[in-house]
Amino acid sequence: MPPPDSIIQFQGIEKRYDLGGEAEVRALRGVDLTVHAGAYVAIMGPSGSGKSTMLNLIGCLDRPTAGLYSLGGTDVSSMPDDELSEARGRMIGFIFQSYNLIAQLTVIENIQVPLIYQGRDIRAYQEHCAKLADMVGLSDRLHHRPNQLSGGQQQRVAIARSLVNDPLLILADEPTGNLDSRTGAEVLDMIDRLNASGKTIVLVTHDHKVAERAHRVLHMKDGLIEREVINRPAPRANGQPASSV
Amino acid sequence: MNPLSFQFLSTVRLGMKSLMLHKLRSALTMLGIIFGVCSVIAMLAIGEGASYAAQEEIKKLGSDNIILRSLKPAEDAKLAGLGRGGTIDYGLTYQDGARIQSTIPGVRRVLPVRIIRENVLFGPNSVPCQVLGTLPFYPEIVGLDVVRGRFLTETDERNMDNVCVLTVGLAQRLFPYQDPLDHSVKVDSFYYRVVGLVREQNLPEHRTQQGVMEGEPLDNNVYVPLSVSRTRFGEVLIRRSAGGFEAEKVELHQLTVQMNDTAAVETADPQIKTLLGRFHSRNDYEIVVPLQLLRQAEQTKRIFNVVLGSIAAISLLVGGIGIMNIMLATVTERTREIGVRRALGAKRRDITLQFLVETVVLSVGGGLIGVALGVITPIVVSQLTDMKTIVTLWSVLLAFGISGAVGIVFGLYPAKAAAQLDPIEALRHE
Numbered sequence: 001m002p003p004p005d006s007i008i009q010f011q012g013i014e015k016r017y018d019l020g021g022e023a024e025v026r027a028l029r030g031v032d033l034t035v036h037a038g039a040y041v042a043i044m045g046p047s048g049s050g051k052s053t054m055l056n057l058i059g060c061l062d063r064p065t066a067g068l069y070s071l072g073g074t075d076v077s078s079m080p081d082d083e084l085s086e087a088r089g090r091m092i093g094f095i096f097q098s099y100n101l102i103a104q105l106t107v108i109e110n111i112q113v114p115l116i117y118q119g120r121d122i123r124a125y126q127e128h129c130a131k132l133a134d135m136v137g138l139s140d141r142l143h144h145r146p147n148q149l150s151g152g153q154q155q156r157v158a159i160a161r162s163l164v165n166d167p168l169l170i171l172a173d174e175p176t177g178n179l180d181s182r183t184g185a186e187v188l189d190m191i192d193r194l195n196a197s198g199k200t201i202v203l204v205t206h207d208h209k210v211a212e213r214a215h216r217v218l219h220m221k222d223g224l225i226e227r228e229v230i231n232r233p234a235p236r237a238n239g240q241p242a243s244s245v
Numbered sequence: 246m247n248p249l250s251f252q253f254l255s256t257v258r259l260g261m262k263s264l265m266l267h268k269l270r271s272a273l274t275m276l277g278i279i280f281g282v283c284s285v286i287a288m289l290a291i292g293e294g295a296s297y298a299a300q301e302e303i304k305k306l307g308s309d310n311i312i313l314r315s316l317k318p319a320e321d322a323k324l325a326g327l328g329r330g331g332t333i334d335y336g337l338t339y340q341d342g343a344r345i346q347s348t349i350p351g352v353r354r355v356l357p358v359r360i361i362r363e364n365v366l367f368g369p370n371s372v373p374c375q376v377l378g379t380l381p382f383y384p385e386i387v388g389l390d391v392v393r394g395r396f397l398t399e400t401d402e403r404n405m406d407n408v409c410v411l412t413v414g415l416a417q418r419l420f421p422y423q424d425p426l427d428h429s430v431k432v433d434s435f436y437y438r439v440v441g442l443v444r445e446q447n448l449p450e451h452r453t454q455q456g457v458m459e460g461e462p463l464d465n466n467v468y469v470p471l472s473v474s475r476t477r478f479g480e481v482l483i484r485r486s487a488g489g490f491e492a493e494k495v496e497l498h499q500l501t502v503q504m505n506d507t508a509a510v511e512t513a514d515p516q517i518k519t520l521l522g523r524f525h526s527r528n529d530y531e532i533v534v535p536l537q538l539l540r541q542a543e544q545t546k547r548i549f550n551v552v553l554g555s556i557a558a559i560s561l562l563v564g565g566i567g568i569m570n571i572m573l574a575t576v577t578e579r580t581r582e583i584g585v586r587r588a589l590g591a592k593r594r595d596i597t598l599q600f601l602v603e604t605v606v607l608s609v610g611g612g613l614i615g616v617a618l619g620v621i622t623p624i625v626v627s628q629l630t631d632m633k634t635i636v637t638l639w640s641v642l643l644a645f646g647i648s649g650a651v652g653i654v655f656g657l658y659p660a661k662a663a664a665q666l667d668p669i670e671a672l673r674h675e
């Protein structure tokens with residue numbers, strides 16, 4: 001059993017893509033990794049080194065070809081699809097490079113989407129969602145549609161959405177890649193505050209300035225963690241992952 | 246409301262929202278179903294109305310009757326064209342009636358009718374009419390309402406009384422200002438006292454053996470006792486026509502054989518044919534069996550319905566393919582959205598349901614509009630033409646049911662395809 005405060009536990013995780021015939025891509029080649037609750041981890045590395053693959057595996061969007069992955073104490077490496085979906089919705093919040101809001105829904109409805117798939121009655125969460133919108137500074141935009149918002153505002157909606165199910169873990173793949181440096185900094189500040197309030201963050205980036213904000217930086221190469229840089233010590237949570245925002 | 250049905254309702258609302266995002270496309274997609282459903286209901290309503298009208302006509306002839314009509318044989322018709330030929334002798338006879346009555350089992354009674362075309366006069370008014378010589382039970386077989394006075398009686402028949410009964414329409418034309426009862430009208434060179442006014446429930450067919458009528462209304466009938474018709478008009482009827490006149494000898498123009506019950510009709514029909522065949526060398530009469538006509542009408546209707554059903558099925562199929570096509574395009578277009586939803590915790594079946602709901606909203610929405618139009622169209626048709634239309638509940642349910650089924654059947658594949666997408670691939674989709 002991993003210690004209770006380790007949220008991500010990778011043991012010899014491999015990911016191979018079968019390209020048919022003999023050809024095979026080994027995107028991850030036996031990665032070991034432990035991420036504790038409350039940590040802020042940045043993943044860096046050249047293109048093709050396996051960063052996205054790793055983040056997808058952490059986010060339960062995919063299953064490893066080999067190895068064990070335990071998320072929040074649960075082995076998810078060979079979960080069936082439905083359970084994996086459920087786990088994703090319950091334990092993980094995603095922030096994407098291109099925001100990925102749903103075009104036909106308003107701000108508040110976008111924030112509610114993960115609740116629906118958890119089978120929650122969204123009427124009971126109206127206030128909760130409004131609070132999250134307020135937290136990201138969009139309480140006056142609740143009924144706007146994504147195409148009526150700036151990129152920074154959309155990314156803030158995505159942050160609120162990632163928090164609505166109170167996940168163990170926030171995953172961000174190049175969250176500032178589409179933003180100018182000023183709005184990017186705003187978004188990163190917000191992520192910092194989330195981490196400060198106890199959320200565990202794993203973030204992929206190309207930008208060293210971004211990576212500097214994390215406690216740990218994992219440098220990947222050819223499907224392996226080549227080296228790891230500790231910027232500053234992570235606060236060791238007392239066994240329980242932080243929950244309140 | 247429990248959370249599950251609330252969740253379903255939000256899925257439906259979400260589906261509608263997605264459809265509203267592309268109003269024109271959704272509307273065009275629905276058109277196929279709208280036309281399909283509308284045409285099914287409208288066509289069935291028109292078909293139903295037509296067959297109802299036909300069946301009513303036939304039923305009025307009486308389903309336990311067999312009707313025999315004299316027919317001028319084709320050879321004689323040619324001869325008549327030459328002008329001053331001799332007397333043409335054809336048609337049903339009193340003997341035929343008597344033979345049928347005495348030899349065919351199951352016969353209740355036989356009603357003979359002579360039809361003579363004449364003018365009826367009262368004062369200065371002269372109206373072309375049909376003089377029907379017949380027996381007192383005519384009303385029971387043909388369906389006749391006595392409006393005033395009485396119909397012919399046995400006594401009239403026995404005494405060869407010069408009495409007559411007029412149809413209401415004729416009476417109005419002859420007696421615009423007077424009460425016709427007990428006045429005498431003149432036909433040919435004899436006077437007949439009016440004893441009653443009647444209304445035919447079922448106007449006799451336009452066609453008599455004399456051929457085309459000259460456009461006078463059909464309810465211009467004068468009923469006289471058969472015995473009177475026989476003695477006053479004689480057996481040989483002279484008909485003036487352009488270029489001369491022709492004489493024909495016809496004893497009876499019609500024999501209506503009433504059977505004891507409907508079951509006896511079918512056995513009696515061939516027996517009557519055989520019997521009459523022995524005494525008629527030429528084809529100078531026709532047999533009409535209303536029951537068979539009714540059966541044929543029902544059969545025709547069944548075929549009609551099958552044909553309509555097939556056309557409807559094809560049009561709905563085309564509508565369904567249209568929906569499927571659009572939904573497949575939609576799935577491709579919204580691949581990214583599917584990936585996002587999967588990342589946010591949607592299971593495969595959530596995605597399936599979402600797209601299926603959209604298809605069903607499209608097809609059921611189209612179905613509802615189609616039903617509305619399909620119910621209105623026959624009403625408009627009835628207003629514009631004198632066609633009778635009947636919108637049946639089953640046609641509405643059928644059309645609507647099929648439209649719903651089409652939505653599910655044709656929506657399932659795109660919805661499944663959407664659900665099978667790999668979340669990562671879907672998220673990467675541009």
Ligand SMILES: Nc1ncnc2c1ncn2[C@@H]1O[C@H](COP(=O)(O)OP(=O)(O)O)[C@@H](O)[C@H]1O
Nearest residue numbers: 017025026027046047048049050051052053054
């Ligand atoms: N679906 C796939 N099929 C085949 N090869 C893949 C697939 N996804 C990723 N790869 C390969 O795996 C390797 C790692 O990819 P990725 O994790 O996307 O790298 P990064 O995000 O660091 O640029 C690359 O060589 C890439 O080509």
Ligand SMILES: [Mg+2]
Nearest residue numbers: 048051052053
């Ligand atoms: Mg990548």
